[in-house]
Amino acid sequence: FLLHLAYEACNNQQKKVFLYSAEQSTDQVVNRLALRYCGFNAYNLVLGFNKFKNMQLWDEFCLTAEHWQLIINDTPQIDVSKISAEMNALKDQKPDLIMVDYLQLLRCKQERSREQEVAAISRMLKAVARSVHVPLVVAVQLNREAEKEENPFRKMAMVRESGAIEADADKLIVLDVPDNDDKLRVTVAKHRNGPCDIHNVTFDKSRQWI
Secondary structure: HHHHHHHHHEEEEEEEEEEEEEEOHHHHHHHHHHHHHHHHOOOHHHHHOOOOOOHHHHHHHHHHHHHEEEEEOOOOOEEHHHHHHHHHHHHHOOOOOOEOOOOHOOOOOOOOOOOHHHHHHHHHHHHHHHHHHHOOOOOOOEHHHHHHOOOOHHHHHHHHOOOOOHHHOEEEEEEHHHOOOEEEEEEEEEEEEOOOOEEEEEOOOOEOOE
C-alpha cells in the first residue's frame, strides 16, 4: 500500500517523497515499482525479474524513474532520532511526503521496555510531521488477534506492541482483504478532522497492487 502511494505521488503527481524502508532494501523497492510500471506479475520477483526479456519496458521505466523525486533510506532498524534530525535539517528542501515502512522496525534507544520504545517512536514521528509541516504516512503491524476480528473499526485497537500509536495518529486506516475477495477493504477507522468510512477498492492479487 505504501509503495502504491509512493508510485502515485512520484509518477503521477511529480511529488518529492522520502521513503524510510526498514523492511525492504532499495533494490527490492525499485523492483516492485518497476513491476508496477511494467504491469508484470508479482511472482516475477520470486522467479527472477528478467530485465533482458523485457528490455524495452525496463528502459522506459528507468527513463521515467530518473525524473522521480524519490529518496529511499533502507537502513535496517534506523533510530527515529536520525529521521527527526534528517528531516529538520532539510529546511527549504523538505519533501512533499514522508513514508515509513514500518514503525515496529524502528528503534529509540532512550526507552527501556519495548512498549515504551514504540510509544516514544510514535510521539517522535508525530513531532517530525508537525515540525516540518509535511504529511507522514507510517505502516504499522497489528497483532494476531486482528485476523479473527471481523469489525475493521475494532482492529485499530490491536496495533502490535503499543496503544500509543492509535492515540497519536491523526488518521488511522485499516487494510484487509475479507473472505479472500479481489477487493481491498480500506477502513478509515480514525479521522481527527473528518468522517470515518469504509471503501472497497479493486485489489490485483497477482500484481499486489490496487
